[in-house]
Amino acid sequence: MTAKIEAICTSGEKGVVKTPVDQAELRVNHGIVGDAHAGDWHRQVSLLSTDSIAKIKSILPELPDGAFAENVVTSGLELKTLPIGTKLHLGQTILEVTQIGKECHQGCAIREATGDCVMPREGIFCKVIQGGTIRPGDPVSAISDISVL
Secondary structure, eight states: OOOEEEEEEEOSSTTSOOEEESOEEEETTTEETTOTTOSSSSOSEEEEEHHHHHHHHTTOTTOOTTTTOOSEEEESSOGGGSOTTOEEEETTEEEEEEEEOOOOOTTOHHHHHHSOOSHHHHOEEEEEEEOEEEOTTOBEEEESOGGGO
């Protein structure tokens, strides 16, 4: 199975569910243009796999994309196993994995409803090292040497 982007989600403020968009512009050392989590730091773009989301959707099937505040939903690549420093090619862009998981914020609605939240263990965070536009359906791949692109 070819790994790909399933959904792209953004929000204008932190601490809220993100909503799906048709495409996103990623800017180097910034993240997704217009997203509240963008900026000059190590968690510019968050990714979560459909496999991770499926664990919670088995309990809450109505969960929309963006419910975990993830920017990019992917399929076909086990994100949580990628080491920090891995380069990811998403559409026109290249991201670098900077963090695996995070502390869940207080009052996480998903954790309260299901007793669990996968983002703290299985979500990954990246910084943008080559900008461009991404869209659902774009291929995703881990790359070891960005000089070959």
